[in-house]
Amino acid sequence: MQRHRVVVIGAGFGGLFAIKALKKADVDITLINGTAYHLFQPLLYQVATGILSQGEIAPPIREVLKRQDNVDVRLGWASHIDVEKKIVSVEGPGVDYEVPYDTLIVAAGAAQSYFGHDQFADHAPGMKNIDDALELRARIFGAFEIADLQTDPEAIDRWLTFVVVGAGPTGTEMAGQIAELAHRNLPGQYKHIDPRKARIILVDALPAVLNTFGDHLSTRALRQLHLLGVEVELNTRVVGVDATGIEVETERGHERIPSMTKVWAAGVSAPPLARKLADAAGAKVDRAGRVFVEPDLTVPGHPEIFVLGDMMNLDDEHGQLLPGVAQVAIQGGKYAAGTIKNRLAGKPAGKPFKYFDKGSLATISRFSAVASIWKLRLDGFPAWLIWVAVHLFYLVGFKNRVTAVMHWAISFLGRGRSERVATVQQAFARRAIHEYGDPFERAREEAAASDEASRLSEQH
Incomplete structure (x- = not known):
């Protein structure tokens, strides 16, 4: 018999902790993420100012999950969710594909908001x-x-x-x-x-x-x-x-x-995927594009779809909107995984999600x-x-913790910055990509044009 299929969109705190909590569950997990790494976003500013390297805050997803056999990691960006057929459409680098699901966890993080500019x-x-x-x-x-x-x-x-x-x-x-x-x-x-x-x-x-x-x-x-x-x-x-x-x-x-x-x-605002999901499921979004969810973190009318972290709009027991911080996503991921395991075991629904504010x-x-x-x-x-203690605890991987401590010692005890290398491509790639267009789409168009030219040449 086919095992229960769980699709997770996003390898941030919410998605990653949900997957780890399902390690021993009788499920097959497909993780869809736009990058091949898990990003520890709270330390991004230290990469920007030369304290840490990008590798120390962004370990490869496949390495993080290499001991979890029930996970299939797929690179790509979820572009559409068919809530009736239970299929996620994905745009990969140069290839599009679809992934069916029985339970869907959407935890694609947040986008930068320029307030309409x-x-x-x-x-x-x-x-x-x-x-x-x-x-x-x-x-x-x-x-x-x-x-x-x-x-x-x-x-x-x-x-x-x-x-x-x-x-x-x-x-x-x-x-x-x-x-x-x-x-x-x-x-x-x-x-x-x-x-x-x-x-x-x-x-x-x-x-x-x-x-x-x-x-x-x-x-x-x-x-x-x-x-x-x-x-x-x-x-x-x-x-x-x-x-x-x-x-x-x-x-x-x-x-x-x-x-x-x-x-x-x-x-910050929710990524465009949040509004696409809401439109497909008949749900509502707030001004920042976050999806209004039920107390169990599911989309109204669709108990098989969980929305976590920065993409969800949910009030706490005091009527205050839950903040877009890592702990909300982490606790939400664990809660969603627990709910899935209870459902598979035939247990009754648990208590509503309750956020424990750790400060x-x-x-x-x-x-x-x-x-x-x-x-x-x-x-x-x-x-x-x-x-220091909290950030070291949540950094993924022993090696990353050791190198982070070494670089902090260099920067905070001494006067050096160990990661000052910067390239012209890093400085101007944003503008170049805007002018050039989507490089993967360009590559596909150029390949198609080349194939057509070869076909015409053979005919003549």
């Missing part, structure tokens, strides 16, 4: 994948190199001005690390510029940094950013981004900040962080130690 992405990359991090690494370190070649003081200032949009954890961490680069790691390495004169500007439309951490920790974080030399512009809304600067609306009025390097960390962490600079854990509020070095 997607054209900003060309000049202000987000922080959602390895490509973004490597592009930003090339832009950040490249800015210092190009500034060193300039003779016009205004051009030097423009290249040495870094603007980070969004004062949540990602933006705050990014601004803090760029400041450490400029003020601690790079001084003395350039003959014609002083990196310490770089301006790092953190912009947010809200009135506080790390606003979800509470007034106490928000104030401490703001103070630490000021000590690092970061200029924090709150109540400031971005209205334009181009190659050489950024336009903002502040309490002082309209202003332009000349800057060659911009980082976007201001918002929030954000690092500001070396030896300085903020931690909100239940009723405990910590900042400074104690919070930083907790941050």
Whole structure:
């Protein structure tokens, strides 16, 4: 008899933990993911600022799951879900295919939101994948190199001005690390510029940094950013981004900040797949494109489809929307796996999903962080130690933990950055791909044209 088929879309925290929880279940799992690696997204900013390599936060999926025999890993992007026939259509690199399912787990993560201004992405990359991090690494370190070649003081200032949009954890961490680069790691390495004169500007439309951490920790974080030399512009809304600067609306009025390097960390939305699924299943989505789900994380009317993590809209017992953080996805993945095992065993439905909040962490600079854990509020070095321990615990693979500790020692105890290599391709690939088009689609068209030319040549 054919075993129960579970298809998982997405190899993030939700998908990966669901798969691991089904290791001993009597099911066949097909994992569909757009990349061949599992991404530990909370440390992307350290790849962008030269602390860690991409391999340390993105282990290969096949290596992570090599001891789990009931998993088939397939590369591709889910493009359509037929909820009646229970088939997922997938666009792979140069090949399209379909995967049938009995139970579907959709955990495709989140996309960067530019609040209706997607054209900003060309000049202000987000922080959602390895490509973004490597592009930003090339832009950040490249800015210092190009500034060193300039003779016009205004051009030097423009290249040495870094603007980070969004004062949540990602933006705050990014601004803090760029400041450490400029003020601690790079001084003395350039003959014609002083990196310490770089301006790092953190912009947010809200009135506080790390606003979800509470007034106490928000104030401490703001103070630490000021000590690092970061200029924090709150109540400031971005209205334009181009190659050489950024336009903002502040309490002082309209202003332009000349800057060659911009980082976007201001918002997230569900990927387009969420709306496609909702349309196919007759479900609703919120303004950010997240699917409204039942208390058991399933799509209304379709108990065989689970939606996890950043793609779902679900309130907790207090009526508050569950946040888009790793722990929600991890706990959701384990819950979905438990529900599947109970169904296969003929057991009655369990209790609704209940999120256990383990707290929030954000690092500001070396030896300085903020931690909100239940009723405990910590900042400074104690919070930083907790941050290190938690991130090491969730890094996948013993080797990655060891190398991460080594690189942290180099960067935080010393003054080096072990991952400063940046290439022209990393810096300009986004623009080139936009102009060239989908490389796989181009390859298919060129192959088809070549075959047609060969066929016509043989006829003549």
